[in-house]
Amino acid sequence: MKVLELLTELEELVEKGNTLPFSSKALVSPEEIMEIIDEIREELPAELVQAREIVEQKKKIMVEAEGDAERIKNEAEKKLKEMIDTNEITRTATAQAETIIKNAQASAKELRIGTQHYSDKILYNLQVQLKELNDKIEANRKEIKEIK
Structure with missing residues (x-):
């Protein structure tokens, strides 16, 4: 992350500054510090855009998971309707459809939870x-104000 590099540069600038006698305060160039701070300000929007992209990816994954679950459910219902020829086939089809629906719902839930955990971790x-x-x-900023 460029922001972290700039902060490291800012820290080094403060550490390398001349210290005042009998004090822990350092003399640093305000121009150099302000230049680095300006660069940090320029970089922050990029970091925020990246966070927004992560949230959008999470939403997209959630929509896809729900779509997959719906598609699987629809396929199971279609198979069930096709198998309603005799009582035995109907019982078998009902059991299979219920299993498929439960599996699809479990898969969708697991994918949704995994996506939420992943997004939460990144955020x-x-x-x-x-x-x-x-x-x-x-x-x-506090150090700079104290130098005045």
């Missing part, structure tokens, strides 16, 4: 990274 990781980024920016 959580992005949230953590954005929080870390925000915390670092806040800390750097």
